Amino acid sequence: MAGIVFLRTQKLEEITEFFQKQIDCSNWLSQPDCTILRHGNFLFGFCTRDTVQNDVMLTFFYHSRAEVDRMYKRLQSRAESEPVENEKYGIYQFFARDPENRMLEFQYFDHDLPPFLSSDELLLTRRSIRRFTDQPIPESLLTSVCDLSRFAPTARNSQPYYLKLVKDNDVLKRLAEVRGASSAPIGRAPIAVAIVADPAISKRHIQDGCIAAYHLLLAAWTYGLGTCWIAAMDRDDVKELLGIPKDHYVATVTPLGYPEGDPPAMPERKGLDHYLRE
Numbered sequence: 001m002a003g004i005v006f007l008r009t010q011k012l013e014e015i016t017e018f019f020q021k022q023i024d025c026s027n028w029l030s031q032p033d034c035t036i037l038r039h040g041n042f043l044f045g046f047c048t049r050d051t052v053q054n055d056v057m058l059t060f061f062y063h064s065r066a067e068v069d070r071m072y073k074r075l076q077s078r079a080e081s082e083p084v085e086n087e088k089y090g091i092y093q094f095f096a097r098d099p100e101n102r103m104l105e106f107q108y109f110d111h112d113l114p115p116f117l118s119s120d121e122l123l124l125t126r127r128s129i130r131r132f133t134d135q136p137i138p139e140s141l142l143t144s145v146c147d148l149s150r151f152a153p154t155a156r157n158s159q160p161y162y163l164k165l166v167k168d169n170d171v172l173k174r175l176a177e178v179r180g181a182s183s184a185p186i187g188r189a190p191i192a193v194a195i196v197a198d199p200a201i202s203k204r205h206i207q208d209g210c211i212a213a214y215h216l217l218l219a220a221w222t223y224g225l226g227t228c229w230i231a232a233m234d235r236d237d238v239k240e241l242l243g244i245p246k247d248h249y250v251a252t253v254t255p256l257g258y259p260e261g262d263p264p265a266m267p268e269r270k271g272l273d274h275y276l277r278e
C-alpha cells in the first residue's frame with residue numbers, strides 16, 4: 001500500500017524537470033495534466049491548475065550528513081541557509097525553495113528510524129558492514145529481523161534452516177578469531193547470527209541455508225541493522241563453539257549491529273552487459 005500527495009502547479013513541465021534534475025526524483029507516472037514523481041518511498045504529484053499551491057513543505061531525507069551537504073552544494077543558490085543541526089528533532093537540515101516558491105527541506109535523521117526503504121533502495125543500499133556501534137539491539141527489533149527471515153524460499157518448502165543467536169562476548173571474540181581478518185567483523189558487533197541448515201530435512205540444505213542467510217541480511221538492513229557475510233564458517237570449531245551438530249551446514253555467521261559512521265561507499269559493480277549473456 002502507498003499514498004500520493006498532489007499539488008497544484010502552473011508550470012508542470014518546469015517544476016517536474018526541477019525535481020527530476022535537481023532532486024533526483026524519477027517520473028513514476030504521467031497522466032493527462034498531472035505528473036507523479038518518486039523519491040524513494042515518497043510519491044508526490046503535480047497537476048496543472050489555475051492557481052499554484054505553495055503553502056506546503058516537502059521534506060526529503062537522506063542516509064548521511066554527507067548527502068545533505070551534497071544537496072546543499074547543488075541547491076546553494078536556492079537555499080535559505082547552510083545545513084545546521086536541529087537538536088529538538090535530532091536532525092541535520094537546510095531549507096530551499098522550488099521554482100514556484102514551495103519550501104523544501106533536506107535532512108538527515110541523526111538517530112535510528114523505523115523501516116522506510118523502498119524495495120529497490122533496500123537492494124541498492126545494503127552493504128557489508130564491518131564496524132558497529134556499542135548500541136544494543138532492542139529485543140523486539142531482533143525478533144522482527146528473525147521473523148522476516150522465515151519467508152525465504154526453500155526447496156519443496158522444506159524449511160530446513162534455523163538461527164543461532166550469539167550474544168556472549170567471549171563466544172563472539174572466539175568466533176571473530178577463527179578466520180583472522182575475514183571473520184574479525186564478528187568481534188566488533190553486539191550480536192552474531194549463525195544461519196544453519198539440517199541435511200536430514202532437505203537435500204538442498206546448502207542452497208536453502210544460503211538463501212535464508214541472504215534473506216536475513218536484507219531483513220536486518222530493512223531495520224537499519226548492518227551485517228556481513230562471513231564465509232567458510234562451516235567448520236567443526238565453529239559448530240563446537242555454538243553447539244551445532246557436526247552434520248549441519250553453517251551457511252554463514254554474520255555480525256549484527258548498528259553500523260558505525262556513514263554507510264560505506266558501494267564497491268564498484270560491473271555493468272549490465274557483464275551479467276546478461278547470450
Ligand SMILES: Cc1cc2nc3c(=O)[nH]c(=O)nc-3n(C[C@H](O)[C@H](O)[C@H](O)COP(=O)(O)O)c2cc1C
Pocket residue numbers: 126127128129130181182183185228229230231232266267
Ligand atoms: C560468499 C561470500 C563470502 C564473503 N566472505 C566474506 C568474509 O569472509 N569476510 C568479510 O569481511 N566479507 C565477506 N564477504 C563480503 C564481500 O566482501 C562483499 O559482499 C563484497 O565486497 C561486496 O560489498 P557489499 O556487500 O557491500 O555490496 C563475503 C560475501 C560473500 C557473498
